[in-house]
Amino acid sequence: MMVTRKDVILDVKNLRIHYETPKGDVIAVNGINFQVYKGEIVGLVGESGCGKTTAAMGILQLIQAPGRIIGGETLINGTNLLALNEDELRLRRWRELALIPQGAMNSLNPVMRVRDQIADAIKTHEGRQSKAALKQRILEVFALVGLPSRVYNLYPHELSGGMKQRVCIAMAIVLNPPLIIADEPTSALDVVVQRVVAQTLLDVKNRLGVSMIMIGHDMALQAQLVDRIIIMYAGNIVEVTPVSRAFENPLHPYTQLLIASIPSIKERKPLKITEGLTHDLRNPPPGCIFQFRCQHVGEDCRKNAAPTMLEVEPDHFVACHLYAQGRQE
Secondary structure (H helix, E strand, O other): OOOOHHHEEEEEEEEEEEEOOOOOOEEEEEEEEEEEEOOOEEEEEOOOOOOHHHHHHHHOOOOOOOEEEEEEEEEEOOEEHHHOOHHHHHHHEOOOEEEEOOOHHHHOOOOOOHHHHHHHHHHHHHOOOOHHHHHHHHHHHHHHHOOOHHHHHOOHHHOOHHHHHHHHHHHHHOOOOOEEEEEOOOOOOOHHHHHHHHHHHHHHHHHHOOEEEEEEOOHHHHHHHOOEEEEEEOOEEEEEEEHHHHHHOOOOHHHHHHHHOOOOOOOOOOOOOOOOOOOOOOOOOOOOOOOOOOOOOOHHHHHOOOOOOEEEEOOEEEOOHHHHOOOOO
8 A cells, every 4th residue: 555644644653651550650652653544454463461452542532540641642634632632632532533442332321222322423523413314324324334224223232242343333433534443343252243343344444435543463353454564562563564564574573473373274283372471561671672572582682772663674664673683584
């Protein structure tokens, strides 16, 4: 996908988010930088606790105490969301960026019909409208995400898990925002329904031309959905690449382990497991953050400064001393 600077929808610069504890701050997001371009799906991937959802909540300014945003910028169409007050943010959420939450069951109001929950978002941003106009608009967005018209009058508990998730997708796109953040939208679903929801997201992207951030840890699912992939480890971005290259030529040792952990249907082979434990997030070590679990670790990884992001191939960036020092095997 060819992109230029004018295609940038979201520009995240040096975003830092900490969680306060009695024994020191947990560094959940450690100065990350990335961009999302018009019409693309970006995958944000890493193991549980790596900071991917915290980063998304930081972009949306939805970090709850004891978390706090330490610094950085999140620019959407040139406006820094972190500099806006709550009233200004409320006007931009749903209209300029929207969230598809991980747990649809806990995100929908159980005592409100689906129609009323979607209508609330429309009326809040566009003012009161006639019931006929609202109904037509809601049914149109239902058709876009593959929901039958009968869902209009139902309560959330009357829907299946996949239908609830598609209701959340409908709510996210009803105001046609240029950017949607999907936080593990298929993680609570069985594999058959996962495929349906994933196809719904692709249809939305293709029909509306929206950009998406797809958060998850299922590399196989990411391969089917995203254009570029961002690999996070312990609050840091370690690799950014077009998704095909992540599978054909993963550069960072952590990315290589993630790819190797995918079961193969063509051959029997033992699954590789990332051994060791993540460092204490309150006290990161000098040098590379992955040093305690990396099979290629050397003295420069332990003693040198943290590796900076290098463009090893066109549009393929990695933060690893193996490439800075020319030690790659």
